Each structure stands twice: as C-alpha cells, then as structure tokens.
Amino acid sequence: MSEPGTGTASAEVTADVVAPRPRLVSLDVTRGLAVAAMLAVNNEGINPGHPGWLRHPEWNGFSVADVVFPLFLFCIGVSSALSSKQMPSPGGPTFGQAFGAMAKRCAILFGLGVGLSALKQHQLVLAGVLQHIAITSLLAWFVLLLPRRAQYAVGLALLVAGAAIGLAWGFRDGHTVDQAIDRFLYDRETAEGLPVAAVSVFNVLAGAWVGRWFVTGDRRQIVRHLATWTVVPLAVGLVLAPWIPVNKRLWTPTYALVGAAAAAGISLAVYWLVDLRGVRRPVHWLQELGANPLAVYVASSALASVVPDRARIDVVEWMAGVLPIAVASVAWSAVWIVLAWVIADQLWRRHVLIKL
Secondary structure (H helix, E strand, C coil): CCCCCCCCCCCCCCCCCCCCCCCCHHHHHHHHHHHHHHHHHHCCCCCCCCCHHHCCCCCCCCCHHHHHHHHHHHHHHHHHHHCCCCCCCCCCCCHHHHHHHHHHHHHHHHHHHHHHHHHHHCCCCCCCHHHHHHHHHHHHHHHCCCCHHHHHHHHHHHHHHHHHHHHHHCCCCCCCHHHHHHHHHHCCCCCCCHHHHHHCHHHHHHHHHHHHHHHHCCHHHHHHHHHHHHHHHHHHHHHHCCCCCCCCCCCCHHHHHHHHHHHHHHHHHHHHHHHHCCCCHHHHHHHHHHHCHHHHHHHHHHHHHCCCHHHHHHHHHHHCCCCCHHHHHHHHHHHHHHHHHHHHHHHHHCCCCCCC
16 A cells, blocks of 8 residues: 555566555545544534434434445445455465454454443443444454355345344334344443344445455446446345335344445445546545544544533534524534544644554
C-alpha cells in the first residue's frame, strides 16, 4: 500500500522487490462515508426532532440510517480480499500467524467495544457496534478459508437458516428467537447480539466476493459485479419482504440482502466517481476518514460519550432558536463528524495508519 499522504505507488517491479498494490482510493472514501454516516446516526442532537431518515425504524422498515452498518461490513469484506496479510497463503503468513493476527485484532475490537459501551451506558455491556464487528469479522474469516463454492454455500445457508427460524417462530416484537437468545446471553434485547452477528457474516462475505475483482484491476468486471450485487440482492430481498420483513434489529435475511445491495450500489457510485472519473479533491476528507475508520470512530464516539445529555440538549435547543429543530439536531451530529475528520486529518498528515 502507498503511504497515506501520497495516493500513488511505484509500478516498477524488479527481480527482488515487488511493488505494493496502490491504495484503493474509492474504498477509503466509501469507508469514510460509512464512518461519517455512523456518527450522524449515533449522535443525534435531540429526539424527537432528529430527521426520520437518520433514525432506525422502530421495528420493520428501512431508512437511510439502515444502510450504514451493512456498508461498513461490505467494506470490511472488500478490504479482506485486498489484504495479503489477513489470510494464510504460500509465501505469506501461515495459518497460525494469520489466525493469531486476526484473533488479536478482534479481541482488541471487542475490548474497545465493551469499554466504549460502558462509557456510554455506565455498565458492562457485551453487545455493541464494535463487538458486532469483531465477532462478524472473525466468523467471516473462517468462512473465507473455504473453497469458493463452499463460501457461497455457507452464505446461502446463513440466509436460509435465518429465514427458516424467523418463519417458524415469527417476527413479532418481543417474541422472536433472536430476542430470546439476547435475553439469555445479555439479560436484555439488543440489535447487536450474537444471532444478528451470525447472519451479518453474509454482508462481509459479499464484500469479499466483490473485492476479488478489485484485486484483478479489471474495471469492466468490477463495475459489472458491483452492478450485479446492487440489482440481484435488492430484487430478491423485495420479493421475499412480504413474508420475511426487512428488519435491522433482527438482521433478517431480507435486510441482509437489501443492505448488501445498497452497499454495492454506493460502492459502485464511489468507484465510478473516484477511481474511474478521477474526482478526488472534493472527497479527500472522506478518504482521510476512511484510512483510519475504526480508530477515528472509537476516538470521536468516546469523546461524544462524556458530553452530558443536559449540555447536548441545551446546545441543540439554543441552535433551535434560530434554526429548524431538525437542522439544529443534524448540526449537532455534524460537529462530531468534523471532530472525527480533524482527528483523521492529523493521522493522515503524520502518515499514521492504525489497524483495528
């Protein structure tokens, strides 16, 4: 990979040294977009008042906010396909080395998630966004060790199992299998529990399957596969939606499919704009966010957690004196996006990449 501040890499290859693959700018921009959106969704200024499209539906349904997490998981899958250090390979890391590195990364993420959740909720919480990412990433890593057809079979099996269990027990709030398991494991219902993490492995796998085409550099095939992953999962998800509702809290198979389609569509748009059309300057700040996505997310979320609720409400209400309440609420979210960018920019200028 090239250094963060350069954006280019030498294409020269000698008998002894093989040049690193250039950093995929559109991937950084897409991850940065996901981080910015996560901060906007998680740091609403006031409720009620925050725009509905930036809030998750109470139960069934799909909003702009519901695109964010599947997009980030999709990017994790693409990154895994581009990395030569995550998977065991001839001439690369052994299974033990690759597993050790992956297990360590996931353990750190899980620990940070527990710490961040405790900071927000003032209690020990084992289910949260970072914990979800850690578990899902590790499970997907094991699946990606399998032959290609077996990977597809596992991805399909996850969706079929989720559909079968949901259809057997129902999708009514308070009476689902996911919620029963959550109450047993965590003593509460959560949108980031173990059943949800298991089904969301599909979204990481989808990113990894598309990511293999990024490795080839074949632009036509990249566009073709991103377009296919935009249209086909969306169509299947919508066809099944009358029987299997689109529900983020349960991460139903239809939600996984629609989320994968949205992620592929956004990735296609960013790839066309950034890597094919060469538009870089307007989205450079997103590239900086996406170079250290999890580190920036953790830092900014930790800072947001220590702001008292009363102070947040007072500031938003003060802004609402001159702005519509929805604009004031979004302005509060924007403050944390700007803060995250400041942190990301300082890391970028110092050529620091924090692998979390």
